[in-house]
Amino acid sequence: MAQRDPVFPADRHALYEAHGYSAAIRSGDLLFVSGQVGSRPDGSPEPDFKRQVELAFANLAATLKAANCTFDDIVDVTTFHTDPQNQFETIMAVKAKIFDQAPYPNWTAVGVNWLAGFDFEIKVIARIPENA
Secondary structure, three states: OOOOEEEOOOOOOOHHHHHOOOOEEEEOOEEEEEEEEOEOOOOOEOOOHHHHHHHHHHHHHHHHHHOOOOHHHEEEEEEEEOOHHHHHHHHHHHHHHHOOOOOOOEEEEEEOOOOOOOOEEEEEEEEOOOOO
16 A cells, blocks of 8 residues: 655644644645635634635645645535535635636535534545646
8 A cells, every 4th residue: 555645734733633634645646635624723613604614715725735736726625514504605605716717626515413613614636736
């Protein structure tokens, strides 16, 4: 079995160590990014929902950057929502700022009843650019 090639953002938050996981794993030309949440630097959830979603995307951006990727390199997105019906409008507004034109990555949204104190989580698969 090949050795895992972990990727961590420059300002890694406390959740990685507390829960024993990598921010992302590089495998060939693919980057598998763990679920990113809207956490503060100490790992606690941001209480304001819109800000929590923005922080989740910021944490995702930092992890992508650590692997020389950007949002444009994302091919697959999965998001998890604790209250999809009431959260949808806020999430779509933040998403529209990040993915503002076609072609968009494919996207799967999943309603869940627990995210360890968070209300939104995003995980992605990105293709690492050849020049990275």
